[in-house]
Amino acid sequence: MPILEVENLSVSFKQYTGLKQKTHKVISSLNVTLEAGEILAVVGASGSGKSLLAHAILGILPRNASISGVIKYAGEELTPDRQTVLRGKEIALVPQSVNFLDPLMRVGSQVRTSVKNGNAVSVQREVFERYHLRQEVEKMYPFQLSGGMARRTLLSTAMVSGAKVIIADEPTPGLDPDVIKEALNNFREVADNGCAVMLITHDIESALNIADKIAVFYAGTTVEVAPVENFKGHGEEIRHPYSKALWRALPQNDFIPIPGSQPHPSSLPAGCLFAPRCVMATTECRQVQPEMRKLRGGMVRCIHAT
Ligand SMILES: Nc1ncnc2c1ncn2[C@@H]1O[C@H](COP(=O)(O)OP(=O)(O)OP(=O)(O)O)[C@@H](O)[C@H]1O
Numbered sequence: 001m002p003i004l005e006v007e008n009l010s011v012s013f014k015q016y017t018g019l020k021q022k023t024h025k026v027i028s029s030l031n032v033t034l035e036a037g038e039i040l041a042v043v044g045a046s047g048s049g050k051s052l053l054a055h056a057i058l059g060i061l062p063r064n065a066s067i068s069g070v071i072k073y074a075g076e077e078l079t080p081d082r083q084t085v086l087r088g089k090e091i092a093l094v095p096q097s098v099n100f101l102d103p104l105m106r107v108g109s110q111v112r113t114s115v116k117n118g119n120a121v122s123v124q125r126e127v128f129e130r131y132h133l134r135q136e137v138e139k140m141y142p143f144q145l146s147g148g149m150a151r152r153t154l155l156s157t158a159m160v161s162g163a164k165v166i167i168a169d170e171p172t173p174g175l176d177p178d179v180i181k182e183a184l185n186n187f188r189e190v191a192d193n194g195c196a197v198m199l200i201t202h203d204i205e206s207a208l209n210i211a212d213k214i215a216v217f218y219a220g221t222t223v224e225v226a227p228v229e230n231f232k233g234h235g236e237e238i239r240h241p242y243s244k245a246l247w248r249a250l251p252q253n254d255f256i257p258i259p260g261s262q263p264h265p266s267s268l269p270a271g272c273l274f275a276p277r278c279v280m281a282t283t284e285c286r287q288v289q290p291e292m293r294k295l296r297g298g299m300v301r302c303i304h305a306t
Pocket residue numbers: 013026044045046047048049050051052053062096265
């Protein structure tokens with residue numbers, strides 16, 4: 001049984017233009033599952049809904065957001081009450097923004113309050129050492145930290161939590177290559193010990209080194225879920241035209257940019273959301289949004305994928 005299941009998640013925001021209230025759906029029909037012991041990398045353009053998915057799972061979306069669909073943890077629906085109980089304990093977030101640190105608390109104490117097993121002080125000191133944070137950092141307040149130090153503090157908090165699910169939202173930008181390597185290896189280590197990790201990242205190369213599966217997001221929906229082994233060569237084994245294009249756009253591959261841009265949530269096209277940029281699009285593609293379907297050991301949202 002998957003430890004985390006997200007089924008047909010939609011997230012909408014109420015917004016006012018003058019006196020008029022409008023609802024923008026920014027995530028629609030998003031599906032992902034996460035098993036204990038695995039790392040699922042989530043990739044996709046900026047604005048494709050990766051952080052909102054993380055915040056929906058943790059139950060920390062802004063007040064003007066409304067959601068539909070089902071999120072299950074260990075087979076049971078993750079209600080707002082369960083989210084409050086499990087947050088930071090069984091489900092931990094490494095947030096994308098360093099503003100999540102408590103500005104009024106010394107960072108050493110913040111990490112200590114998350115320690116699940118062992119002596120809180122020594123566990124905190126060990127994890128700081130692992131991420132190259134000097135001992136005096138534990139006495140500092142968040143405003144005294146550089147961006148990289150703050151990010152390493154957030155990583156430390158999740159790593160000591162003993163959580164069964166870690167959702168890491170872009171945990172490594174701006175960090176030294178050796179700290180990035182350390183952090184990624186730690187994610188693999190906790191996953192090998194039974195934790196489920198969702199690693200949201202722009203760094204597809206690093207993700208491929210440690211992840212088991214890759215979920216590709218586009219304009220607020222999942223277009224493909226594939227085993228990492230499919231990402232090789234010219235992308236022949238990748239299922240969805242967008243994931244293929246994303247792969248081929250990498251500098252180390254063909255470095256071919258994808259023409260056009262991801263649609264804004266306020267002006268989504270009818271039918272397949274990728275149709276305006278897709279070289280394989282047919283009239284049929286522009287009529288209904290394709291359902292997610294199983295294909296060659298993965299999932300794809302494309303009617304023509306083979
Ligand atoms: N509070 C909000 N109110 C209205 N729209 C929002 C709000 N937060 C996010 N959005 C919109 O939802 C969409 C998805 O945002 P999200 O932050 O999840 O993207 P992302 O994939 O994490 O991007 P990035 O890679 O830049 O972190 C974007 O179009 C964004 O503008």
